[in-house]
Amino acid sequence: MKLLILIPVFLLSGCAVFKTTVPVTQKFPDSVPELMKKCEDLKTVEGTSVPITDMLKVIVENYSLYYQCSNKVDGWQEWYNEQKKIFDSVK
Amino acid sequence: MFILSVLPEFIIHLIFAIGILGLIAGFVLGFVPLIGKYKLPVQIISILVFSLGLYLEGGLADYKEWELKVKEMEAKVAKAEAESARLNTELQASVADKGKVIKEKGETIIKYVDRYKDRTVLQTVEGPERVRVEEVIKYVENCPVPKELLDIHNNAAKLNKGDKK
Numbered sequence: 397m398k399l400l401i402l403i404p405v406f407l408l409s410g411c412a413v414f415k416t417t418v419p420v421t422q423k424f425p426d427s428v429p430e431l432m433k434k435c436e437d438l439k440t441v442e443g444t445s446v447p448i449t450d451m452l453k454v455i456v457e458n459y460s461l462y463y464q465c466s467n468k469v470d471g472w473q474e475w476y477n478e479q480k481k482i483f484d485s486v487k
Numbered sequence: 488m489f490i491l492s493v494l495p496e497f498i499i500h501l502i503f504a505i506g507i508l509g510l511i512a513g514f515v516l517g518f519v520p521l522i523g524k525y526k527l528p529v530q531i532i533s534i535l536v537f538s539l540g541l542y543l544e545g546g547l548a549d550y551k552e553w554e555l556k557v558k559e560m561e562a563k564v565a566k567a568e569a570e571s572a573r574l575n576t577e578l579q580a581s582v583a584d585k586g587k588v589i590k591e592k593g594e595t596i597i598k599y600v601d602r603y604k605d606r607t608v609l610q611t612v613e614g615p616e617r618v619r620v621e622e623v624i625k626y627v628e629n630c631p632v633p634k635e636l637l638d639i640h641n642n643a644a645k646l647n648k649g650d651k652k
Contacts, residue, residue, distance in 0.1 A: 420560040425571040430582045438644040445631040451640065452600050458644060460593030464586050471582040478574050486563045 422486055425479045431472055435465035490543070491550045499547050503540030509533025603627050 438458045441451050491499075513530035516522050522529060602608045603623050612620055 420557055420564055422564050423568060425568075426575055428575050428579045428582065430579050430586070437647075440641040440644050441632075441637045443637070444634045446637065447604070447627050448630065448632050449600050449603050449627050451632050451637065453597050455640075456593055456596045456600065460589055463589045463593075467582060467585045467589060471578055475574075475578055478578075479571060482567050482570050482574070486560075486567045 422483065425482070428471065428475060431468050431475065433468070435468065436461050438462075491546055494543075496547065499540070499543040502536060503544050506533055506537025506540040510537055 438461055439454050441454045443450070509529060510533045512522050513526060513533045517526050603620070604627070606621075606624060608620060609617060609624070
């Protein structure tokens with residue numbers, strides 16, 4: 397009879413032993429459409445003997461393309477850092 | 488626990504209450520003649536019913552706590568998703584604006600370079616500035632860039648093309 401008393405004690409301890417994981421998952425964050433655009437290829441100078449102004453224009457265009465691409469890379473870095481902060485805040 | 492989602496909550500409380508009443512009857516009220524006659528079966532059955540009731544009560548409490556945690560987590564995830572969407576909108580605008588400014592600055596410089604393409608610009612400048620611009624135009628007209636130098640520039644611009652190593 398006394399052993400039967402142990403049954404509720406045993407069952408009660410079960411509540412503390414079996415823990416379940418909360419079944420809520422986070423969705424992978426969406427990307428920014430502007431950042432998904434590929435960087436353009438650098439331009440070349442066409443012709444055999446061109447004025448220096450034409451070459452300078454191509455060089456300026458290429459600098460502009462570089463900075464536009466660099467702007468996207470900076471954007472990706474900011475996106476990752478901020479999204480990671482948001483992701484880590486959900487615990 | 489599956490049974491908790493099927494069984495109404497009051498049934499669980501009822502089983503637990505019957506178990507407690509049975510224990511009281513079996514262990515405390517043994518002196519009552521009717522109960523005293525069936526004391527042992529009442530004790531055994533009431534302990535089993537009490538055990539089941541206790542188990543289900545524990546499960547129910549755990550289930551409620553778990554449901555609360557799910558709701559808390561869902562609220563946190565919803566907040567994070569809203570924050571993430573807000574960040575994306577801001578970033579989209581910021582990257583697009585910076586890109587536009589860079590492009591416009593480049594176009595402005597190109598317009599400035601175009602000034603030296605022909606002599607019409609000389610009609611708009613006067614004095615020492617005119618002499619300087621004329622010198623630059625003369626240089627542009629007489630000194631085209633040789634093909635060899637253009638090839639070096641073009642090869643550098645195509646560094647990412649060709650065979651992959």
